[in-house]
Amino acid sequence: MAKNIELKVYGMTCDDCVAHVTEGLKSAIGVKDVYVSLKDGKATVKADDSVNPKELEKLDVFTKTHYKAQVRSVKDE
Amino acid sequence: MSEYDLAIIGKGAAAFSAAIKISELTSNQIKIAMIGYGPIGGTCVNVGCVPSKYLIEASKNFEMAKKPLYDGIKADASIDFDKFMESLNGFVSDERKEKYEKVIKNFDNIDLYDGKAKFLDKNTVAVNNDRITAFNFLIATGSKTFIPDIKGLTDYYTSENIWNIRKIPEKLVILGSGEVAIELAYAFSNFGSEVHIFNRSDRILKGFDEDITDNLRKIMENHGIKFHTGVNINEIKSKTLFYGNNSVNFDEIIVATGRIPNIDDLDLNKAGIKFNNRGIIVDKYFKTSNENIYAAGDCVDQELKLETLAGKEGAVSAENIFGSEKTVNIKNVPWVVFCDPNVASVGYTEKELKSMNIKYNIRKIDLKNVVKANILKSNDGIAKVISDENGTIIGVQVLAPNAAEFIIEGVYLIQNKLTYNDIINSSHVFPTVAESIKIAGQSFIRDISKMSCCME
Ligand SMILES: Cc1cc2nc3c(=O)[nH]c(=O)nc-3n(C[C@H](O)[C@H](O)[C@H](O)COP(=O)(O)OP(=O)(O)OC[C@H]3O[C@@H](n4cnc5c(N)ncnc54)[C@H](O)[C@@H]3O)c2cc1C
Numbered sequence: 001m002a003k004n005i006e007l008k009v010y011g012m013t014c015d016d017c018v019a020h021v022t023e024g025l026k027s028a029i030g031v032k033d034v035y036v037s038l039k040d041g042k043a044t045v046k047a048d049d050s051v052n053p054k055e056l057e058k059l060d061v062f063t064k065t066h067y068k069a070q071v072r073s074v075k076d077e
Numbered sequence: 078m079s080e081y082d083l084a085i086i087g088k089g090a091a092a093f094s095a096a097i098k099i100s101e102l103t104s105n106q107i108k109i110a111m112i113g114y115g116p117i118g119g120t121c122v123n124v125g126c127v128p129s130k131y132l133i134e135a136s137k138n139f140e141m142a143k144k145p146l147y148d149g150i151k152a153d154a155s156i157d158f159d160k161f162m163e164s165l166n167g168f169v170s171d172e173r174k175e176k177y178e179k180v181i182k183n184f185d186n187i188d189l190y191d192g193k194a195k196f197l198d199k200n201t202v203a204v205n206n207d208r209i210t211a212f213n214f215l216i217a218t219g220s221k222t223f224i225p226d227i228k229g230l231t232d233y234y235t236s237e238n239i240w241n242i243r244k245i246p247e248k249l250v251i252l253g254s255g256e257v258a259i260e261l262a263y264a265f266s267n268f269g270s271e272v273h274i275f276n277r278s279d280r281i282l283k284g285f286d287e288d289i290t291d292n293l294r295k296i297m298e299n300h301g302i303k304f305h306t307g308v309n310i311n312e313i314k315s316k317t318l319f320y321g322n323n324s325v326n327f328d329e330i331i332v333a334t335g336r337i338p339n340i341d342d343l344d345l346n347k348a349g350i351k352f353n354n355r356g357i358i359v360d361k362y363f364k365t366s367n368e369n370i371y372a373a374g375d376c377v378d379q380e381l382k383l384e385t386l387a388g389k390e391g392a393v394s395a396e397n398i399f400g401s402e403k404t405v406n407i408k409n410v411p412w413v414v415f416c417d418p419n420v421a422s423v424g425y426t427e428k429e430l431k432s433m434n435i436k437y438n439i440r441k442i443d444l445k446n447v448v449k450a451n452i453l454k455s456n457d458g459i460a461k462v463i464s465d466e467n468g469t470i471i472g473v474q475v476l477a478p479n480a481a482e483f484i485i486e487g488v489y490l491i492q493n494k495l496t497y498n499d500i501i502n503s504s505h506v507f508p509t510v511a512e513s514i515k516i517a518g519q520s521f522i523r524d525i526s527k528m529s530c531c532m533e
Contacts, residue, residue: 008082008212010103041106057400068102068399072212 002032002077005045005053011067012038021069024061031056043069046077078208079188083398084110086194086202086343087217089119090384091374093177094391095215096187102399105186110209112190112202113218118177120219120375121384124237127172129260131165133415136267146454156268159243166240196347199367213369213398216350216357217391218343220336220375220382225252229313234331236261246270246329250318253333254281254306256414259293261331262302263416272302273325275318279307282414284380286426288441289459289476293420296457338376353378361404363394371398379407386410408471409492413481418444418458421484424472424491425463437471439463440497440520442513444477448530449508453478460513464521468496475513483511497521507531 009021018036021043025034030048037043045056053071056062062069083099085092088111099107116123142154181187190209194202201210222235234242236257245268251258254276266272274281281304282290294304311319317326338356345351351358351366356378363371371394374387386405393403411423430437441461450456455478463472473487490500500518505511507530516525519532 010106013104054400062399063401066104070212070399 001049002046003049003051003053004075004077005047005051005056005071006073006075007043007045007056007069008072009036009041009043009067009069011065012036012041014038017067020065021061021067024059024065024067025056027061028056028059042072078210079110080108081110081188081209081211082107083213083215084112084194084202084209084211085215085217086112087119087215087219087374087376088113088117088177088189089217089219089374089387090121091217091219091387091391091394092119092215093180094388095217095373095395096184096391097180098392099395099398100184100186102395105184107186109184109187110190110211111181111187112192112194112204112209114191114193116173117181117189118173121387122173122176123169124240126384128165128169128240129236129257129264130415131168132264133260133417135161135165136264137417140267156245158245158268162240162243169240193342195342196344196350199348199369214348214367214371215391215394215398216340216343216365216370216372216376217374217387218339218376219387220338220356222332223335223337224332225334227252227310227313230330230332232330234329236331236333239331242329246327248325248327248329249273250275250325250327250330251333252276252310252330253335254278254283254304255333255335256282256412257336258331258333259297259414259416261333263297263300266297266300266302273318273327274302274304274306275308275310275320276304276306277309281306282420284412284426285420285422286428286461286474289420289422289461289474292457292459292476293416293418296418297416336375336382338378340376362397362402363390364397381407381410381412383410383412406492409488411484411488413484415481418455418476418478419480420474420476421480421487422472422474423484423487424470426472426474427461427463430463430472436466437463438466438468438521440517442517442520442525444510444513446516446525447477447508447510447513449510449512450477452508453510458513460517462497462500462514462517462521464497468498468521469494470496470500473514477510477513479510483509483514486511486514501533504533 030051033046035044192204249270308320349367357372373390375382414420444450444456444458458476461474470490497518505515
């Protein structure tokens with residue numbers, strides 16, 4: 001089973017930021033697909049069931065750079 | 078209905094600190110509603126730390142002008158109290174403008190709401206006719222004076238409105254013996270009031286060790302303040318307070334019998350937030366029993382109520398909202414009562430260590446051993462340094478002039494797990510009252526009566 005995780009992402013101002021955040025999220029084991037919207041400040045992540053959504057907030061891209069993220073919803077696919 | 082990422086209930090120290098920190102963390106992209114009533118800045122700047130310290134310093138200045146300490150100096154001081162209080166209120170309003178009103182204008186991401194917030198459900202609060210929804214909440218509603226149930230206690234001041242007083246009371250009764258009571262007693266006594274402190278328990282400043290508070294009490298008694306402790310008040314009638322078989326008449330009365338959390342109006346149950354009569358219950362990350370709601374500052378069930386602590390907890394909560402696991406070690410937080418001499422403490426007190434059955438070593442020195450205290454003619458205090466069995470410092474308490482300015486030495490010692498050898502090996506400035514900590518440290522290894530001045 002997979003799930004869709006929606007995160008609010010803060011700190012993005014350009015397409016480069018979108019690329020950074022996308023790459024950062026994709027680096028997590030179990031993440032299959034990532035879509036990041038600059039306009040909405042949101043990331044939608046499709047991930048294996050093994051992924052703990054809250055752990056995505058602690059990825060390097062959200063702790064070692066100026067981006068911050070918070071899980072807003074988790075839905076089973 | 079307005080929607081936000083974060084709603085902060087309160088606009089005092091904890092609220093501001095959280096709002097600024099979380100705005101920094103999100104490059105000002107987080108949308109915040111800040112809700113509160115009364116003047117912006119909350120207790121500290123308006124009716125707490127700032128006016129009380131202004132009052133204290135001015136009263137000390139007046140006392141010294143009336144009674145110069147050094148031979149050969151004569152003075153003739155007088156006071157226009159009305160004018161002075163105008164200046165105090167002017168100062169408060171300037172500080173509020175600089176530190177809060179101007180600051181908030183830098184944050185386009187924060188909307189201010191004026192009014193009381195009440196939870197309607199886990200994600201919604203009502204403020205007047207507005208409905209505000211948010212994914213995250215921070216409760217930072219502070220505390221207020223506890224008013225005891227005493228027959229006839231109707232016409233009184235508290236620390237919320239004492240700043241409106243325009244005449245020095247000839248006879249002043251203060252109910253309570255915590256820091257607010259002691260500080261106001263000290264200030265009004267300097268201004269010339271005959272001050273009577275009433276307290277049900279026979280202790281004053283119960284967070285400190287008794288050797289410190291006994292000493293302070295003696296100093297305050299020598300200054301003319303009358304303590305009536307361990308007494309029950311029967312009633313108050315026509316500006317007379319009746320206790321036991323005695324009575325005291327007074328011009329004004331101040332209630333300073335402790336502080337209780339401002340949480341009654343919030344309808345916390347609607348949001349699933351646990352609390353007790355000491356405040357909101359939080360885990361070590363300041364998260365309440367509702368995982369999207371944090372609480373910080375005086376409204377939290379915790380042992381200290383301080384501006385600095387409220388600010389720290391606000392900032393820590395902001396980081397933890399984004400998954401950090403930051404904590405605050407309350408034993409590293411210093412606290413001070415600003416009467417003169419100051420009473421300052423950080424870390425464990427002896428009575429805490431005894432109650433926990435922790436073994437410790439203690440060295441206590443009399444301030445008469447500190448040259449600067451002798452120069453200041455304020456040498457009745459003491460300095461205490463407490464170490465664990467390995468010599469690591471775990472507590473510092475000082476009753477000394479200017480202790481508020483140097484208790485930070487105790488903070489660094491405790492926070493960095495330093496030992497009394499580290500105190501001894503650090504050069505201090507001579508002559509300062511801060512040397513009292515150095516001398517107390519030296520007394521772990523030698524008899525200080527056999528020590529010359531500035532001996533290393
Ligand atoms: C006389 C006095 C002297 C002090 N001196 C010192 C000192 O020298 N040093 C020190 O460190 N500390 C001192 N303190 C303590 C310090 O002032 C407090 O610890 C600190 O101000 C607490 O900050 P806070 O943000 O928790 O709450 P507050 O600053 O009290 O802010 C609470 C806010 O919540 C709002 N609020 C309350 N209920 C609601 C509601 N239902 N809905 C919406 N808003 C609400 C209020 O309007 C206010 O804006 C002193 C306190 C007093 C009373």
